[in-house]
Amino acid sequence: MDNLVLAFAIIGVLGIGAQWLAWRFNLPAIVLMAIAGVIAGPVLNIFAAAGAGPGDPPMEALFGEFYRPIIAVAVAVILFEGGLQLNISELRGLGRGVRQLVFPGVLIAWFLGAAAAYLIAGLSWQVALLFGGIMVVTGPTVIIPLLRQSKLNSRPATLLKWEGIVNDPIGALLAVVVFEFLVIGDHGASSTDIISSLIVAAILAAGAGYGFGKLTAVSFRRGWVPEYLKPPVLLALVLVCFELANLLQHEAGLLSVTAMGVTLANSKIASINDLRLFKENITIMLVSGVFIILTANLTMDSIRSLDWSSALFLLAMLFVVRPLTVFIATIGSGLPWKERLLVGWIAPRGIVAVAVSSFFGASLVAEGYADGAKLIPLAFGMVFATVVLHGFTISPLAKALGLASRERPGVLIVGASPFSAALAAKLKDMEVPVTVADTSWRRLKPVRLANVPTYYGEILSEVTEHHMDLNRFGYLLALGGNEAHNALVATDLAPELSRAAIFQVNARGKDEEDRKALSYTLQGQTFLHSAVALDELMRRHYSGWVFQRTRLSEEYPPEQYKKDLHPEAEIVLVMRKGGLTFASREAEVKPEIGDVVLAYIPKPPDVKAEKAKENGGKDAKDTKENAKPAAEKENLKSKLV
The missing domain is CATH 1.20.1530.20 (Na+/H+ antiporter like fold)
Structure with missing residues (x-):
């Protein structure tokens, strides 16, 4: 040649x-x-x-x-x-x-x-x-x-x-x-x-x-x-x-x-x-x-x-x-x-x-x-x-020798809030290693109460490198209320974790064409396929939305699961042998047989409360009906007297 x-x-x-x-x-x-x-x-x-x-x-x-x-x-x-x-x-x-x-x-x-x-x-x-x-x-x-x-x-x-x-x-x-x-x-x-x-x-x-x-x-x-x-x-x-x-x-x-x-x-x-x-x-x-x-x-x-x-x-x-x-x-x-x-x-x-x-x-x-x-x-x-x-x-x-993590790649959540605390607690229940980091001890309180590992400090600080082993994490969720800080975290840790594994919440609900929105080159993937804003996630949390885990199988295939899923529900991730796949605006997850699906769903109806309500209404009606003859009798008695 x-x-x-x-x-x-x-x-x-x-x-x-x-x-x-x-x-x-x-x-x-x-x-x-x-x-x-x-x-x-x-x-x-x-x-x-x-x-x-x-x-x-x-x-x-x-x-x-x-x-x-x-x-x-x-x-x-x-x-x-x-x-x-x-x-x-x-x-x-x-x-x-x-x-x-x-x-x-x-x-x-x-x-x-x-x-x-x-x-x-x-x-x-x-x-x-x-x-x-x-x-x-x-x-x-x-x-x-x-x-x-x-x-x-x-x-x-x-x-x-x-x-x-x-x-x-x-x-x-x-x-x-x-x-x-x-x-x-x-x-x-x-x-x-x-x-x-x-x-x-x-x-x-x-x-x-x-x-x-x-x-x-x-x-x-x-x-x-x-x-x-x-x-x-x-x-x-x-x-x-x-x-x-x-x-x-x-x-x-x-x-x-x-x-x-x-x-x-x-x-x-x-x-x-x-x-x-x-x-x-x-x-x-x-x-x-x-x-x-x-x-x-x-x-x-x-x-x-x-x-x-x-x-x-x-x-x-x-x-x-x-x-x-x-x-x-x-x-x-x-x-x-x-x-x-x-x-x-x-x-x-x-x-x-x-x-x-x-x-x-x-x-x-x-x-x-x-x-x-x-x-x-x-x-x-x-x-x-x-x-x-x-x-x-x-x-x-x-x-x-105990010199490396035996766990699957974990999830690092940057930004503590009641929503991220609930998500971290659910991930822990699913045996996924998870840590929530924030600079506010007060915001970390619900995470600590959920018995989830926390890191109190700035994740972008050089000191963090000596106190936190980032090699343990395979995914990053930037869920803080500061959009600029979320973007900075996503950009700074992209070489370490890869942008494909970094997800950033849509902090204010702005469309990417909005002149106030940050450039897509500075951000990770948008968390959740609907790209719902953090304020809306917080509203859903306080209105009673919960995380629901479901295992798909031959008996309960993905098609049936999607039919049963609430129309407003959000699929957050699927867990399979290869790891976790988070939903994002850029790519919607497709559950398969054998996957464990984590969804964020509206507050389920309280069956007991509904029954009690129904029974309570019926009893009140019966009481009212039974009270009519007694009242008429008492009225007649008063007239006779």
């Missing part, structure tokens, strides 16, 4: 298609991307360039001298986006644990990994030292999706996230150190000179990242950059920072952009969430494309080079090196044994490990180290093994 535009189109379809399938079927995305790349590359040889030999890496032949720059830029943006997720405030109570996982954890993992590569995989000690440094990394590109999938508690999730993002550039720098020793040391440079130059370069690179982060924060805060230019300006600064650090020391740019991301994340910029969303979108595209490129660059010869010693090496890394590293590094950290056990098992490798292995593997072969060619298939073997095993075991293991 010589058509680069067609190649990019195929890469995009494979990468984004794998991401969509992973989301649709709740599978590890990186596994599907790797499979897609292997099928398109070594198996079907779709990207084979004209004139390339049968053993030549197809993607390198296709892109030529642009192959490595493409990978380098992608990895730089990915690491920056990872740093942008690291908020120092998350480390409350975890600083020591994270610090020990980084140091001495990195050195322990480096030593044990290098020993396994030398003794088991059969690499020379020089190449084993370099590969041991690369295997220190636990990539954020796979850690963060796994955390989102597994619904881990905040403590172990924070540990894994920080370790994954901080260790990525450190592992790359360790590989640089060994490579410099192997290459520069062969040309007569002393060890002292090499170490001192690397330390100085690392300090300068980290300082450059910090400086670029502060410069960006000041520029954005003071309005030197307009809103619409902030994302592209930030992207340009990331690339400049990356390349300047690389000019100081090869691969030091990885450390520099990570430091820039962490600095920016903790600079309290008002538009930080918008920037994070932009960078996350770019990162997803880059991860999808670059991982397809890397896997498609494999050849059948490199895959066949994986033998039994390689398999034993992978087993040693999984079941000996990683658990032993975490156990030794976290001694005295105060972490519970369950968290140490989970962190000791979960260590998936990602795109950074593959990219750095691809670069140094080719460089080592060029320098005369023939076993450098084994780095790429070994790295891919680690990625496959760790992502498959950890991706499919993190949820069961976390639930078994």
